Amino acid sequence: MRKKVIFNGVALPYLLLLPQLVITAVFFFWPAGQAIYGSFLREDAFGLSRDFVGLENFADILSDPNYLGAVWNTVIFSSAVAFSALGVAIFLAVQADKAIRGSGAYKTLLIWPYAVAPAVAAVLWLFLFHPQIGLLGRFLNGIGIPWDYKVNGNQAMLLVIIAAAWKQVSYNFIFFLAGLQSIPRSVLEAAAIDGARPTRRFWTVIFPLLAPTSFFLLVVNIVYAFFDTFGTIHALTQGGPGQATTTLIYKVYVDGVQNLNFGASAAQSVVLMAIVIALTAVQFRFIERKVHY
Amino acid sequence: MFRRTIMASAVALGLAGGAVPASAQGTQGQPVELQFWHGLTQPLGGMLEQIAADFNASQNRYRVVASFRGSYPETMVAAIAAFRAGQAPHIVQMFEVGTGTMMAAGRAIKPVHELLAETRVNIDFSDYLPGVRGYYSLPDGRMMSMPFNSSTSVVFYNKDAFRRANLNPDAFPETWEGVEQAARALKAAGVACPMTTAWPTWTQVEQFSAIHNIPLATQANGLGGLNAELRIANPLLTRHFTNLVNWQRDGLFRYGGRDGAADALFPSGECAIIFASSGLRARIQREAQFQWGVAMLPVYQGTTPINSIIGGASFWAMQGGPNRQRSAEELQGVAQFFAWLARPEVAAKWHTDTGFLPVTRAAFERVRATGFYDQPANAGADVPIQQMLRGGGQMTENSMGIRLGGFVEIRTIIQEELERAFQGQQTAEQALVNAQNRGNAVLRNFERQNRN
Structure with missing residues (x-):
């Protein structure tokens, strides 16, 4: 069983915990507290005058149709990014796990995109899909499909989803591959002897055994889509056209940093914080039960 | 360097x-x-x-x-x-x-x-x-x-493209009606993008209002105080936005993106006409592989243009x-x-x-x-100054300048609403009404934040 380490006295364990607690307090609780405090204020850009306005900032954003639009965009964007990144990654992982020649090279190449910074990834996709200079963008216009993500909101959304998901595929791929390799060969062989075809083997044996990995990745991917896709959106569409690709995190940036509207931006951060806390709690409470480790 | x-x-x-x-x-x-x-x-x-x-x-x-x-x-x-x-x-x-x-x-x-x-x-x-x-x-x-x-904002146009479309390369139309005809001729001559605009809000709303001598906002465009209100949902701007949306649909105009994003479309030869900052001149001079000209911003027929703003x-x-x-x-x-x-x-x-x-x-x-403006290489370098002094140098309160709180946000709002109109989600008139309402909310918020 687990081995217990007993400290004599309380000073040493607390001292050892201190660095972690200090980091958590300074880098997590203090900024979060500042955001909550700021969400009740209305102040000018230079911080020379501030009023306490209670919940007015929250009432303002919740009655703003553009904010509700951003919520909807975030739902579409996050679920599309998470599912396409997971789907493509599991497909690639299953293929790369087969005994094929040069699989090492494939695996290495598939991991590469993860090392690309979000803004650079966005620029790469821009060079593909830009309607005038992009290879595919010009091709689409050439065969008569009017492609211009600067004026077409759905195309813009599609583009940011592809760019954001592509970036995350590598990460998911590594985990799926590790998960696949830890599935005992004997189980698969037994299923094969019982006459299960590869597709059936995948859905009845491999997929359930990958469930813990998939669950972990689902959480990570949704958090990624919520928070880490700022650079991709900023470089590709700046939230436009209209506000077609403005997600919650992007709106926090636009209102806080560009428009210098700190109260509204802080209120949005607090809402975002609540959403993510709720989402993670739900995932761990309800979905985790159905996952067999 | x-x-x-x-x-x-x-x-x-x-x-x-x-x-x-x-x-x-x-x-x-x-x-x-x-x-x-x-x-x-x-x-x-x-x-x-x-x-x-x-x-x-x-x-x-x-x-x-x-x-x-x-x-x-x-x-x-x-x-x-x-x-x-x-x-x-x-x-x-x-x-x-x-x-x-x-x-x-x-x-x-x-x-x-x-x-x-x-x-x-x-x-x-x-x-x-x-x-x-x-x-x-x-x-x-x-x-x-x-x-x-x-x-200030001026027009740059591709003289080679004008020649191909049988247009006079030395006289850019002075009216929007003339610009529309020129764009149709350019399109008929096979130019994929007859015209575009950089800085959509600055050139097509702010400069447009100034030279047509109509108010962008009350209180002399905000110079008079923080209680200014936008006045962009007016008949003339509605007409202009309706035209832009129709021209975009008909392939006469191409929306090149927000702020300076469309700048690149002109020097590359892609678009034949661009409404842009006079500061784009240096880049065009360096990159353009064709003959080009500079002209003053057009107005709608029946208007005597006055000075543009900076x-x-x-x-x-x-x-x-x-x-x-x-x-x-x-x-x-x-x-x-x-x-x-x-x-x-x-x-x-x-x-x-x-x-x-x-x-x-x-x-x-x-x-x-020094004779700078007389040198062929600098032709048109004085157009921005002449345009700043158009109308006899008598500025009105519509052409002195603009001073609105939260103006960065208001510019973005106008661009967003215009983009929605280009997508066909709303009419040009609705775009201006929405932009005016959202912009006024920004102004009131700014007024409250800076009451002291």
């Missing part, structure tokens, strides 16, 4: 980070360091830094340390954040849409008229172009910031922070630097090197006397 910029920024960073307490003192033999943040990319940024270097070489009491802080909006945000942290630069370059925010900044800034009075430095602002002076002064004429790089940036003197005032010595240095910028030879060189306006009459005369 690149290496020098890196060195300069490294030096600036070192000074900003390490030597803050010493920088303000200016003890015997040590020049007073003045931090100067700007938002100009290369090659303009290097030219601006050269002006600071020339000032430093001209005397040994003050040293202006110029450093690049990202785009205009990034520089603005950086300066405001630095002020809140008590680390503001002495001088910051602020783009024209930030003017309203800076004017309302109270004790965060040192107005230029106060600065000059306290330091007994004289700058003759009566020599500045009226359109430039009006943009940065209080209604009673007292200057709030130091004008420097001012541009864009670009001015320099603001800032206090160090909420509890950090500048010393008399520092203010003296800032005033001396501003006086250096006002010299005709400095302003004239900046104008001829960059395509920005000559901000003073003395600078304009100086350049004209």
